[in-house]
Amino acid sequence: MTGTRAIDRELPSNVEAEAALLGALMIDNRMMDRVADLVSAEDFYEPVHGQMFSAISSEIANGRVTTPITITPMIQHLPGIVELGGPAYAAKLTGSGAALLGARDFAKQIADLAKRRRLMAALECVIERVSDMRERSDEEGYQPISEIVEQMDGVLSAALQTHRQNRGIRFAKAFDDTLLKIEDEASGNSTDALAVAGLDDWNTLTGNMRRGEVVILAGRPSMGKTAVGLSVALASARANHGTLFVSLEMSVLELTKRAITDVLFEHGKSASFDAVQRGKFTPRDREAIAVARKQIAQWPLVLHEDAGLKVGRLTMLIRRYQREMVSKGNSLDVVFIDYLGLLRGDNQKHSRHEEIGTISRTLKTIARELNVAIVVLAQLNREVERRDDKRPQLADLRDSGEIEQDADVVIFVYREQYYLERSKPELGDRKRAEWELAMGAVRDRVELISAKVRNGRIDKRNCYFFASHQAVRGSLFFQNDGLR
The missing domain is CATH 3.40.50.300 (P-loop containing nucleotide triphosphate hydrolases)
Incomplete structure (x- = not known):
C-alpha cells in the first residue's frame, strides 16, 4: 500500500436515479412539493442534471408549467448537454411515467450519495494534511494534530446536515395540532x-x-x-x-x-x-x-x-x-x-x-x-x-x-x-x-x-x-x- 492514495475509488453516484427524478418532475410538476425538502441542485453528480433541476425548480416556483418543451431554451446551451443527446435529452427523460412512483426514494438516494461524496472529498483533504510533514513556517511548525481533529469533526458535522423541511400547513390543522399540544402540556403528557x-x-x-x-x-x-x-x-x-x-x-x-x-x-x-x-x-x-x-x-x-x-x-x-x-x-x-x-x-x-x-x-x-x-x-x-x-x-x-x-x-x-x-x-x-x-x-x-x-x-x-x-x-x- 506504500505510495498509493489513501482514497482511490470511484465516487458513489446514481445518474439513472437523477435522470428518473428529473423526468418525474417534468411529467408531474406537483411532485416538486414532495421532494424539494429532500434534495438540492448541488446534490446531483451529473452537472447538467443539477442545472436542469435548478431550472425546473425556478420555473415551478414561479407558477409556470414546466415540460421538456418549456425547459429546452434553458438547457440547450449548457456545457455537456451535447454529450447527453442535446436539447432532446429532456424529452427522453419523460419517456416512462414509472419514475413517478419512486420520485421521493430517488431524491433521498441522490442526497445521501451527495453526502457520501462530500465526506470522501473532505476526508481525503484531512488525510493529506495528516501526512503533510512540511513545516509551514519557523514559528508555526507542523499543523498540530489537535487542529486536524477539529477539522475532522467539522467535516463530519457538515456532511450530516439535512435539508430543512419548510412546509406550510393549513391553519385549521395547525389550530387542532396546537390545541392538542396545549392540552398535553397542561396534563403533563407533553414530550416537548x-x-x-x-x-x-x-x-x-x-x-x-x-x-x-x-x-x-x-x-x-x-x-x-x-x-x-x-x-x-x-x-x-x-x-x-x-x-x-x-x-x-x-x-x-x-x-x-x-x-x-x-x-x-x-x-x-x-x-x-x-x-x-x-x-x-x-x-x-x-x-x-x-x-x-x-x-x-x-x-x-x-x-x-x-x-x-x-x-x-x-x-x-x-x-x-x-x-x-x-x-x-x-x-x-x-x-x-x-x-x-x-x-x-x-x-x-x-x-x-x-x-x-x-x-x-x-x-x-x-x-x-x-x-x-x-x-x-x-x-x-x-x-x-x-x-x-x-x-x-x-x-x-x-x-x-x-x-x-x-x-x-x-x-x-x-x-x-x-x-x-x-x-x-x-x-x-x-x-x-x-x-x-x-x-x-x-x-x-x-x-x-x-x-x-x-x-x-x-x-x-x-x-x-x-x-x-x-x-x-x-x-x-x-x-x-x-x-x-
Missing part, C-alpha cells in the same frame, strides 16, 4: 416541555424548557451561575430527562465534587463542599452517600469536560451522546454548556463580537436540528458594577447583542449578599446594625430573574443558594421541611 424535578421556580421562569430552544443563564462572576446550572442539570436528570453537561472551565472531577455536595445536601446536617473536597465524611455522610448512589444509578446524566471546544465540534459531540443515550433506552433532551465565553468559533479570524454572534446563531440551529434544549451559561459585562442597582439587564450580556436576539429565554443570577459582604461596616459604625439587618434578609438567597421569555412573561424568584454546599434550592425549600 421539559420540567425539572424539585425546582418549580425554574420551571415557572422558563415556562418549562422546550426542545429546540436556547436558554441563556447569565450573571457576573461569583453569582453562582455554575451552581445554578448544575443544580438544574441534576434536577433535569432526576426527572428522567437525558442531560449532558459540557464544561469548558472545570474538569469532570471538580464538577462531580460539586454535584456530590449538592446531592447530599440537607440543611444544617450534610457535608460542606470543603469537607467533600478533603474527604472529611462523618458516618452520617457516608450513609447518605450510599443512599444517593442508589438513587442516581439510573439518572441519564453525562458530564463532559472539553477545554477549547469549538462550536463546529459541539454538533458532533451532541450527536455522539444522542446515539449513546438512545442505545441505553433514553433520549438526550437538555444540553448545558459552561460557559459561552470559552466556546470558540471555527473561524478565528473574526473579531470576538462577530465570533459570539456566529456561535449564538449556531447554537440556535443546533437546538432546532438536533431537537434538544440548550442551556448556555454566560458572563455579564462590567457595566453592572457601575450602577447602584446591580441587578442585571439584557444590555449587560457580554460581547454581542445577538445573544439576546437568538435566545428564547434569558435568566439572570443575582446575589445581593455578595455585594453586601464587600461593604461590611466596622464594629461600632452607626450603619453596622442596618447592615446586619440587610444581610439577614438576603443571606443564602439568590434571585433568578427572567429578562426574556419568548413564549411567556418575565418574572423573578427568590431562591436559596447555600454557597458552602454549592446547593441551589427553590423558594419553597423551608416550607417543605427542607426536603428536596
Whole structure:
C-alpha cells in the first residue's frame, strides 16, 4: 500500500436515479412539493442534471408549467448537454411515467450519495494534511494534530446536515395540532416541555424548557451561575430527562465534587463542599452517600469536560451522546454548556463580537436540528458594577447583542449578599446594625430573574443558594421541611 492514495475509488453516484427524478418532475410538476425538502441542485453528480433541476425548480416556483418543451431554451446551451443527446435529452427523460412512483426514494438516494461524496472529498483533504510533514513556517511548525481533529469533526458535522423541511400547513390543522399540544402540556403528557424535578421556580421562569430552544443563564462572576446550572442539570436528570453537561472551565472531577455536595445536601446536617473536597465524611455522610448512589444509578446524566471546544465540534459531540443515550433506552433532551465565553468559533479570524454572534446563531440551529434544549451559561459585562442597582439587564450580556436576539429565554443570577459582604461596616459604625439587618434578609438567597421569555412573561424568584454546599434550592425549600 506504500505510495498509493489513501482514497482511490470511484465516487458513489446514481445518474439513472437523477435522470428518473428529473423526468418525474417534468411529467408531474406537483411532485416538486414532495421532494424539494429532500434534495438540492448541488446534490446531483451529473452537472447538467443539477442545472436542469435548478431550472425546473425556478420555473415551478414561479407558477409556470414546466415540460421538456418549456425547459429546452434553458438547457440547450449548457456545457455537456451535447454529450447527453442535446436539447432532446429532456424529452427522453419523460419517456416512462414509472419514475413517478419512486420520485421521493430517488431524491433521498441522490442526497445521501451527495453526502457520501462530500465526506470522501473532505476526508481525503484531512488525510493529506495528516501526512503533510512540511513545516509551514519557523514559528508555526507542523499543523498540530489537535487542529486536524477539529477539522475532522467539522467535516463530519457538515456532511450530516439535512435539508430543512419548510412546509406550510393549513391553519385549521395547525389550530387542532396546537390545541392538542396545549392540552398535553397542561396534563403533563407533553414530550416537548421539559420540567425539572424539585425546582418549580425554574420551571415557572422558563415556562418549562422546550426542545429546540436556547436558554441563556447569565450573571457576573461569583453569582453562582455554575451552581445554578448544575443544580438544574441534576434536577433535569432526576426527572428522567437525558442531560449532558459540557464544561469548558472545570474538569469532570471538580464538577462531580460539586454535584456530590449538592446531592447530599440537607440543611444544617450534610457535608460542606470543603469537607467533600478533603474527604472529611462523618458516618452520617457516608450513609447518605450510599443512599444517593442508589438513587442516581439510573439518572441519564453525562458530564463532559472539553477545554477549547469549538462550536463546529459541539454538533458532533451532541450527536455522539444522542446515539449513546438512545442505545441505553433514553433520549438526550437538555444540553448545558459552561460557559459561552470559552466556546470558540471555527473561524478565528473574526473579531470576538462577530465570533459570539456566529456561535449564538449556531447554537440556535443546533437546538432546532438536533431537537434538544440548550442551556448556555454566560458572563455579564462590567457595566453592572457601575450602577447602584446591580441587578442585571439584557444590555449587560457580554460581547454581542445577538445573544439576546437568538435566545428564547434569558435568566439572570443575582446575589445581593455578595455585594453586601464587600461593604461590611466596622464594629461600632452607626450603619453596622442596618447592615446586619440587610444581610439577614438576603443571606443564602439568590434571585433568578427572567429578562426574556419568548413564549411567556418575565418574572423573578427568590431562591436559596447555600454557597458552602454549592446547593441551589427553590423558594419553597423551608416550607417543605427542607426536603428536596
